[in-house]
Every structure is written in structure tokens, then in C-alpha cells.
Amino acid sequence: MKNIFKLLTFIILLILPSACFSSTTYISGEVIVKFKSNTITIPSGINISSVNSVSVKSKVLKNILSSLKVKSIEKGFPDAKTPIQTYKVISGKQIKIPDLSSIFLIKFPTENSVEQVISELKKLSEVEYAHPNHIIKAFITPNDSLYNTYQWNMSKISAEAAWDITTGDSSIIVAVADTGIDYNHEDLSGKIILGYDYENNDSDPIDDNGHGTHVAGVIGAITNNDKGVAGLNWGCKIMAVKIMGVGGYGSLLNASRGIEYAASNGAKIISMSFGIEYDDDDLKDTIINAYSRGCILVAAAGNENKSSRFYPAGYDDYVIAVAATDQNDLVGHWGTDTPLSASNYGEWIDVCAPGTDIVSTWKSNNYANQGGTSMAAPHVAALAALILSKKPSMSQENVRYQIENSCINIDSLNPSYANLLGYGRINAALALGLPIARITQPENTSYVHSSIQIKGTATSTDFSRYQLQIGSGTNPATFETFYEGVQSVDSGILGTFDTTTKEDGPYIIKLTSQSQSQLSSEASITINIDNTEPKAKITSPENNAAINDVVTILGIATDINFNYYTLSYAKSQDTSFINISSSTTQKSNNILGDWNTIGLSGLYKLKLTVADKSGRENSETIDVNITSTTTPSIEIQGFSQPSPNPFNPKTQNETFIYYNLSNNFQTSLYILNISGELVYKQTFQSGQNGGKAGENLVTWNGHDPFGATVGNGVYLYKITSNNKILGSGRIIVIR
Incomplete structure (x- = not known):
């Protein structure tokens, strides 16, 4: 042999x-x-x-x-x-x-x-x-x-x-x-x-x-x-x-x-x-x-x-x-x-x-x-x-x-x-x-507030029980049990914990999973509890102030676990706000950003939102009266080709067009077929996305005004304002 x-x-x-x-x-x-x-x-x-x-x-x-x-x-x-x-x-x-x-x-x-x-x-x-x-x-x-x-x-x-x-x-x-x-x-x-x-x-x-x-x-x-x-x-x-x-x-x-x-x-x-x-x-x-x-x-x-x-x-x-x-x-x-x-x-x-x-x-x-x-x-x-x-x-x-x-x-x-x-x-x-012991949510070292769900897996081929515990600090001397389960969990909710019962700071959450044969496995994560609201305050302009042209906004945006702040605005009767600027650097009575109001007029709301790493937000909103008389120059300062392109409306939902405007003014998006026939039109008001100073991102979903998906082929698009073409190009539709 x-x-x-x-x-x-x-x-x-x-x-x-x-x-x-x-x-x-x-x-x-x-x-x-x-x-x-x-x-x-x-x-x-x-x-x-x-x-x-x-x-x-x-x-x-x-x-x-x-x-x-x-x-x-x-x-x-x-x-x-x-x-x-x-x-x-x-x-x-x-x-x-x-x-x-x-x-x-x-x-x-x-x-x-x-x-x-x-x-x-x-x-x-x-x-x-x-x-x-x-x-x-x-x-x-x-x-x-x-x-x-x-x-x-x-x-x-x-x-x-x-x-x-x-x-x-x-x-x-x-x-x-x-x-x-x-x-x-x-x-x-x-x-x-x-x-x-x-x-x-x-x-x-x-x-x-x-x-x-x-x-x-x-x-x-x-x-x-x-x-x-x-x-x-x-x-x-x-x-x-x-x-x-x-x-x-x-x-x-x-x-x-x-x-x-x-x-x-x-x-x-x-x-x-x-x-x-x-x-x-x-x-x-x-x-x-x-x-x-x-x-x-x-x-x-x-x-x-x-x-x-x-x-x-x-x-x-x-x-x-x-x-x-x-x-x-x-x-x-x-x-x-x-x-x-x-x-x-x-x-x-x-x-x-x-x-x-x-x-x-x-x-x-x-x-x-x-x-x-x-x-x-x-x-x-x-x-x-x-x-x-x-x-x-x-x-x-x-x-x-x-x-x-x-x-x-x-x-x-x-x-x-x-x-x-x-x-x-x-x-x-x-x-x-x-036994398996896995914690998948919250993520390790994440920041949390209020009541949180602990998700993961506690199971075995001969499962007995599992236990969730919490300990203070990054190396706890003792742990406190806050939940016990006798049913196995496979990629699901293990339990909940009310973080407001603890002071802010780092904690360890530990999961112990046990089998009937007395074998056990452990998993642990670090969480950072933060139930203190961030500070959000606009110090300039004042509430109900009259403003015009380009306005410098001052204020306070701070938190011990600061993440970011955003400035946004809306017409006084609107509930949807438009972004002015964002930053990941906290400010203490300093410049938050500049707001170009040229092309806008009337009563508006200015909003500051501050978020911390736990996801907690705090905001302040003031009213302003825009009295700008400057005639806006109609210019496009940055323009990108649509993406994705070619574009499949059935699998990709939308194609995006990005451009940057010099000021606030009304614009329109036209989509035409190769024969020059109008397929789609959307108008963006001054100050709204598509017609605001700074960055704009507009979309087309590949449909005509009646909601029907257009056929395969080459389509022409134009961004216009006041009879002036600001940008144009082609979109290829493949279904």
C-alpha cells in the first residue's frame, strides 16, 4: 500500500x-x-x-x-x-x-x-x-x-x-x-x-x-x-x-x-x-x-x-x-x-x-x-x-x-x-x-443619554440564563445587576437601562451568558453617560433685530462632550429650516458664522442647534427682520456633473446635481429630451435649497410631472435664473 x-x-x-x-x-x-x-x-x-x-x-x-x-x-x-x-x-x-x-x-x-x-x-x-x-x-x-x-x-x-x-x-x-x-x-x-x-x-x-x-x-x-x-x-x-x-x-x-x-x-x-x-x-x-x-x-x-x-x-x-x-x-x-x-x-x-x-x-x-x-x-x-x-x-x-x-x-x-x-x-x-455573549449596541465607548436599549446575543446550544450589569468608571470594583433573562436572545434586545439614575461619566456594561452545563461567557463595553444639555445661545443679532446684507452671527455653542453646532434659517411661518453653516469646533461667545441675506426680505427665524456626542441637542431660535436692498448678482460659483450618471431610476432613486450660488435668487431646473421637449421642471425660491447663497443640492428621480418613469435615453438639463443659463449638461437614463 x-x-x-x-x-x-x-x-x-x-x-x-x-x-x-x-x-x-x-x-x-x-x-x-x-x-x-x-x-x-x-x-x-x-x-x-x-x-x-x-x-x-x-x-x-x-x-x-x-x-x-x-x-x-x-x-x-x-x-x-x-x-x-x-x-x-x-x-x-x-x-x-x-x-x-x-x-x-x-x-x-x-x-x-x-x-x-x-x-x-x-x-x-x-x-x-x-x-x-x-x-x-x-x-x-x-x-x-x-x-x-x-x-x-x-x-x-x-x-x-x-x-x-x-x-x-x-x-x-x-x-x-x-x-x-x-x-x-x-x-x-x-x-x-x-x-x-x-x-x-x-x-x-x-x-x-x-x-x-x-x-x-x-x-x-x-x-x-x-x-x-x-x-x-x-x-x-x-x-x-x-x-x-x-x-x-x-x-x-x-x-x-x-x-x-x-x-x-x-x-x-x-x-x-x-x-x-x-x-x-x-x-x-x-x-x-x-x-x-x-x-x-x-x-x-x-x-x-x-x-x-x-x-x-x-x-x-x-x-x-x-x-x-x-x-x-x-x-x-x-x-x-x-x-x-x-x-x-x-x-x-x-x-x-x-x-x-x-x-x-x-x-x-x-x-x-x-x-x-x-x-x-x-x-x-x-x-x-x-x-x-x-x-x-x-x-x-x-x-x-x-x-x-x-x-x-x-x-x-x-x-x-x-x-x-x-x-x-x-x-x-x-x-x-x-455560551455566546455579545453586545452590539450601544457601540463601545459611545456616548449615551436617557433610556438606552442593550442589544446583542446571549445564547447557547444548552442555554440557561444571562445577566446585565453596570459598574462605575473604566475599571469598576463592583457591578450592579440591572437585568436578568432566562430566554436566549440572538441578535436582539437584551434589556434597557435608564441612564438618568447615574451621574454623568464613564461606565462599564457587562453581559454574562450561562449554559445549563455551567459554562459562561462575558462581554463588556464602555459607555459615557451624558445627560447634561449642551449650551446654545445667540448673542448677536438680538431677537427682533433688523438685519441686511452679510450678517456675522455671534453666540455660545459648548458642551463637555461637544460634537457639533449648526446655524439655519426659515421664513417666520415655515417649519422647515435651511442650513447656513456647521462646525465641529465649540464656541464661547465667538463668531458662529456669516449669513448672506442678499436677495431675502421680510420676517425670518434664525436658529442655533448644538449637539453633544450622546445625541442630545439644545437649540435657540430668534426672530429677525431682513431689510436688504442690495440687488443680488446672479452667478454660479461652483458646479458639478450629475451623479450617478448614467442613472437607473428603478435602482438608484435619484441623480444629484450640486452647485454653489453667489447670493439668494430664484432658480429653475429644466429636464428636456433629446428632441428639446420639456420632460420635467422644478423652481426653487430665493433662499430655499436650489436658490440659496452657498451650497445647493438638487435632485431628479427620473420621473415626468405625472409621476411616470421616463424611458431610456439621453436627457438635457439646465439650471437657469432670470432667463440666464447657469449650468447645463446631459443625464443618461438606463432602466
């Missing part, structure tokens, strides 16, 4: 899927491009087309594609559609949903330089990004000591104790984006969901390398069947998504397609034991899209003995990056080559897991001993599946928190890697039993 495995190792290391994979880091004659929405349309019902057959909005773009001798344009993600929801909030983070339908693969003669093609494409305003179709690789280092069939890795991470809590559930699907899976293997049969083979473009993701089957076995090899090995998660289903071929290599686009497939077809967790050194935008778009759908993403950190990021593991906002360790909790090393083959490390690493001498399933119903971060990542993916099996409603961020905060710190065993191995080596039993 040992000699057979050596031969197998030789084949794995030397056979590559194509010549281009062995000679370069990307595929010749191919570039991945993301165009702005609706720039290119491939005829319905097909995924790949020639340049002449596609609809291209820009003649310049079409000419460039022709000059580059582009042979074909292929949809990167044939089933993707423009997202209806542009943004999504997940665990308090606002995520912009990428439009995968705008990503394409263009192919051209290999004698054309990939770099030159990218350079030409990036010059075009219609192109969001363009980069090579990089080659991804599996992070594996084969080892021929197959006779070591004991699974040290499972005992190291306390798998046996974890199995006393749960062995997994078949409702949880873990996708393995890899070289495929031997779904006929005796230790995997019946557990595999057949996904797709992007390497051969068919529906049979059989493994012809072995790497993917090994990863699948670590995650969920059938246990207690008197055969082979035990997977960490006995119960979960495993989705086979083939993105790499016989040599353990594949294209970046196929990797992105595989991730998108898994996210679209029910995978809760995606295990990714591959990577590249390049931060390519289409891979990141796909990762963000999968994250926005609630997927837990786990990726191998790489085997290059480097601190630099490898991707997708390097996308730490969305992906759990996994380094490898050995039987002694030392950083994983493989072989004696120079440079040494070892696990990557760095501040971007999240956790470590066993990754040396890992025995698992192999293709053709065999078993093999392998090493690499490829073997470490599936331990974490399987652990995430165990946690969801026990608590299916747990959010992806809380699953991540559970895994990270239950790790065993191994910095003392690896002093050269201190603070470069994330939270440490995973512990499955602790991850399943350790």
Missing part, C-alpha cells in the same frame, strides 16, 4: 490539466470582465455568443471588442439576475449585493496579451473591472505514511465530547467546492448531493483527483459502520461541486461559479480548500453574494509559509480563514523542502485546525493520509454544521463567534507566530457548549 501511494503522489504532483496551468498563473486568451448594468445583453436562451450577436450599448465598446479580436462573450453566471435589493443588513453590517449578471468571460486569440486586453478594457467607463481568469489550486501536500490510520485529529479537537451533544443533522448541507467527490465511496455513499461539474460542464461531479473526496471525508465520512474513518459531522449532507480537475487546478471563474451554485442550491456552509494570491473582484463579488444569502464560508489559508493573504480566505469580513496545525498544536509543516512547505499565517487568520497526517477517504473507494490547510478547513466547516445541527436558527455571525471564541490559544507553543494564528486551534466540544 505504501508503494502504491507513492505512485499516486507522483501522479498528483505532476499531472496538470493543461499546458497553460503549468506555465503561468492565468489562462491565456481569457479575461473576466464586469460591465456596468445593461451594457451588454446576450440573446435570450443562450449563454455564449460572438461579438456580432450581442447587444452592446456603447459603439466605442463594441469597436474595442472587435479590435481586440474577441471571439466570444460568455455569461459568467448564466442564471444570475440583477438584484432587486441593492443592500442588505446582516448582523448590523450593511452589505452591498453584487450584480453577478454583469460579469462575463471574454475569449480572444492567445497571441493577444492578456495584460494589453485588460488595459484597453479598463479605459472604458462601461467597465467596472477586468482581470485575468486566474488559476486556482488545491492546498494539499501529499504524505505517504498511510499506515498511521489512527485519527489523532478528532481527539485533538475533542470530537468525542462534541458527539455527546450532537452528531449532526441531515437538514444541514455542506458544499465542498473542490475536485469533485467519489460519491460511490463506501464511507460516503448516501451522504452526497450531486451538484455540478464546472470543469467538464456536466452534472457528474465525480472526483478524478482525490482531493475533494479527502475533504468530504473529514467533514462527514459515515461513522460507526465498521469501515474506514470517522467524519466530524456524521449526519450532514455533502454537496459535491467540482471546480478543479485531475491535477488539482481550475479556473477562477469556475471557482466563482461553484460558490454561486452552492449558495443558490441550499448549502448552509461552503468549504473551500483552494486559493490564489490575487484579490480578484469577481471572486469577491461571489463571496459577498453567498454571504448575503446566509452562507457560512470557510477557506484554507494556503501552504506557502507566508503571512500575505490568499483568497478567498483573505476576505475576512465574510470568510473564516483556517491555518493548519499538527499533533502538538504547532504550525503545520510538510516535508523538508526549501523553502519549507508550511501553513500560511498572519493577522488575517481566524482559526487553526488539524492539517498534518490527516487520514480520510480517497477516490476509487480508497483511503489516504494527506496534509495541508486543505485538510484543516473542512474540520471548521464540519464544526459549523454541528453547531447549526444543534441550533438551526443561529445566525452565521454567531456561528462564527462560537467557533472562534471557543478556540484553544496556542501562541505560547508557537512564539514566532504570536497573534498570527487567529483565535487558536478549534475545540468542537467547547464550540457546541460555550
Whole structure:
């Protein structure tokens, strides 16, 4: 068996899927491009087309594609559609949903330089990004000591104790984006969901390398069947998504397609034991899209003995990056080559897991001993599946928190890697039993007043209770309990606290979450209580004073936790105020700002508003009589082109036009179609936004006066006053 495995190792290391994979880091004659929405349309019902057959909005773009001798344009993600929801909030983070339908693969003669093609494409305003179709690789280092069939890795991470809590559930699907899976293997049969083979473009993701089957076995090899090995998660289903071929290599686009497939077809967790050194935008778009759908993403950190990021593991906002360790909790090393083959490390690493001498399933119903971060990542993916099996409603961020905060710190065993191995080596039993304690609101060191809500998470797979306490100062000697709960909370309201019961100053709020097994976790934040109102006083002009031309305003705007003040005005009968100026510097009977009243007349209100860092505001309003007789000069002093432009009224709501006026005077915004017909008009009175001295920001929502959305095309806009055009330009509407 040992000699057979050596031969197998030789084949794995030397056979590559194509010549281009062995000679370069990307595929010749191919570039991945993301165009702005609706720039290119491939005829319905097909995924790949020639340049002449596609609809291209820009003649310049079409000419460039022709000059580059582009042979074909292929949809990167044939089933993707423009997202209806542009943004999504997940665990308090606002995520912009990428439009995968705008990503394409263009192919051209290999004698054309990939770099030159990218350079030409990036010059075009219609192109969001363009980069090579990089080659991804599996992070594996084969080892021929197959006779070591004991699974040290499972005992190291306390798998046996974890199995006393749960062995997994078949409702949880873990996708393995890899070289495929031997779904006929005796230790995997019946557990595999057949996904797709992007390497051969068919529906049979059989493994012809072995790497993917090994990863699948670590995650969920059938246990207690008197055969082979035990997977960490006995119960979960495993989705086979083939993105790499016989040599353990594949294209970046196929990797992105595989991730998108898994996210679209029910995978809760995606295990990714591959990577590249390049931060390519289409891979990141796909990762963000999968994250926005609630997927837990786990990726191998790489085997290059480097601190630099490898991707997708390097996308730490969305992906759990996994380094490898050995039987002694030392950083994983493989072989004696120079440079040494070892696990990557760095501040971007999240956790470590066993990754040396890992025995698992192999293709053709065999078993093999392998090493690499490829073997470490599936331990974490399987652990995430165990946690969801026990608590299916747990959010992806809380699953991540559970895994990270239950790790065993191994910095003392690896002093050269201190603070470069994330939270440490995973512990499955602790991850399943350790309660979560997180405070997400108020933010740490924030300023607060009145009654506040404490938001966060207090939960566990065997939850018992939680407690909220407050202590005075930044290092309290004692804490006072102000709320106790017996129901778990997952990203919700933990309790409320009336800050008016305390003096102003810093305090610590502490959350303790406890499990039935008497394990506990704590989280704390610092808050700064400020229930004292800011001081707001206008000392000049006086109330009911007559003023004209440019008026200097004096006053007081102070607070111990001062944030900002604003000056604003309104006609005496109006309730909506218009900004004059703002400042983040407090003033004590000093100049607050200047007010240009030229072009205004009659009774007005002048208002000073002062805000502190807790959000508390105080204001003073006085009445003034404007008696300006100076005729305002009609001039525009600053002007910007509309943004966004091109503009989609269905997804972008409004396009903005900014300009700066010399004085207060009436202006109008005209929108005309290309034939010169009036589509929209809005008039701004003197002193109102759009017609006031200083900065003005006006908008158009893409509608006509009757509320109907205008059609695609070029529209002309004009800013006018007293029959004088102050500014003009074009707005392109794309629906």
C-alpha cells in the first residue's frame, strides 16, 4: 500500500490539466470582465455568443471588442439576475449585493496579451473591472505514511465530547467546492448531493483527483459502520461541486461559479480548500453574494509559509480563514523542502485546525493520509454544521463567534507566530457548549443619554440564563445587576437601562451568558453617560433685530462632550429650516458664522442647534427682520456633473446635481429630451435649497410631472435664473 501511494503522489504532483496551468498563473486568451448594468445583453436562451450577436450599448465598446479580436462573450453566471435589493443588513453590517449578471468571460486569440486586453478594457467607463481568469489550486501536500490510520485529529479537537451533544443533522448541507467527490465511496455513499461539474460542464461531479473526496471525508465520512474513518459531522449532507480537475487546478471563474451554485442550491456552509494570491473582484463579488444569502464560508489559508493573504480566505469580513496545525498544536509543516512547505499565517487568520497526517477517504473507494490547510478547513466547516445541527436558527455571525471564541490559544507553543494564528486551534466540544455573549449596541465607548436599549446575543446550544450589569468608571470594583433573562436572545434586545439614575461619566456594561452545563461567557463595553444639555445661545443679532446684507452671527455653542453646532434659517411661518453653516469646533461667545441675506426680505427665524456626542441637542431660535436692498448678482460659483450618471431610476432613486450660488435668487431646473421637449421642471425660491447663497443640492428621480418613469435615453438639463443659463449638461437614463 505504501508503494502504491507513492505512485499516486507522483501522479498528483505532476499531472496538470493543461499546458497553460503549468506555465503561468492565468489562462491565456481569457479575461473576466464586469460591465456596468445593461451594457451588454446576450440573446435570450443562450449563454455564449460572438461579438456580432450581442447587444452592446456603447459603439466605442463594441469597436474595442472587435479590435481586440474577441471571439466570444460568455455569461459568467448564466442564471444570475440583477438584484432587486441593492443592500442588505446582516448582523448590523450593511452589505452591498453584487450584480453577478454583469460579469462575463471574454475569449480572444492567445497571441493577444492578456495584460494589453485588460488595459484597453479598463479605459472604458462601461467597465467596472477586468482581470485575468486566474488559476486556482488545491492546498494539499501529499504524505505517504498511510499506515498511521489512527485519527489523532478528532481527539485533538475533542470530537468525542462534541458527539455527546450532537452528531449532526441531515437538514444541514455542506458544499465542498473542490475536485469533485467519489460519491460511490463506501464511507460516503448516501451522504452526497450531486451538484455540478464546472470543469467538464456536466452534472457528474465525480472526483478524478482525490482531493475533494479527502475533504468530504473529514467533514462527514459515515461513522460507526465498521469501515474506514470517522467524519466530524456524521449526519450532514455533502454537496459535491467540482471546480478543479485531475491535477488539482481550475479556473477562477469556475471557482466563482461553484460558490454561486452552492449558495443558490441550499448549502448552509461552503468549504473551500483552494486559493490564489490575487484579490480578484469577481471572486469577491461571489463571496459577498453567498454571504448575503446566509452562507457560512470557510477557506484554507494556503501552504506557502507566508503571512500575505490568499483568497478567498483573505476576505475576512465574510470568510473564516483556517491555518493548519499538527499533533502538538504547532504550525503545520510538510516535508523538508526549501523553502519549507508550511501553513500560511498572519493577522488575517481566524482559526487553526488539524492539517498534518490527516487520514480520510480517497477516490476509487480508497483511503489516504494527506496534509495541508486543505485538510484543516473542512474540520471548521464540519464544526459549523454541528453547531447549526444543534441550533438551526443561529445566525452565521454567531456561528462564527462560537467557533472562534471557543478556540484553544496556542501562541505560547508557537512564539514566532504570536497573534498570527487567529483565535487558536478549534475545540468542537467547547464550540457546541460555550455560551455566546455579545453586545452590539450601544457601540463601545459611545456616548449615551436617557433610556438606552442593550442589544446583542446571549445564547447557547444548552442555554440557561444571562445577566446585565453596570459598574462605575473604566475599571469598576463592583457591578450592579440591572437585568436578568432566562430566554436566549440572538441578535436582539437584551434589556434597557435608564441612564438618568447615574451621574454623568464613564461606565462599564457587562453581559454574562450561562449554559445549563455551567459554562459562561462575558462581554463588556464602555459607555459615557451624558445627560447634561449642551449650551446654545445667540448673542448677536438680538431677537427682533433688523438685519441686511452679510450678517456675522455671534453666540455660545459648548458642551463637555461637544460634537457639533449648526446655524439655519426659515421664513417666520415655515417649519422647515435651511442650513447656513456647521462646525465641529465649540464656541464661547465667538463668531458662529456669516449669513448672506442678499436677495431675502421680510420676517425670518434664525436658529442655533448644538449637539453633544450622546445625541442630545439644545437649540435657540430668534426672530429677525431682513431689510436688504442690495440687488443680488446672479452667478454660479461652483458646479458639478450629475451623479450617478448614467442613472437607473428603478435602482438608484435619484441623480444629484450640486452647485454653489453667489447670493439668494430664484432658480429653475429644466429636464428636456433629446428632441428639446420639456420632460420635467422644478423652481426653487430665493433662499430655499436650489436658490440659496452657498451650497445647493438638487435632485431628479427620473420621473415626468405625472409621476411616470421616463424611458431610456439621453436627457438635457439646465439650471437657469432670470432667463440666464447657469449650468447645463446631459443625464443618461438606463432602466
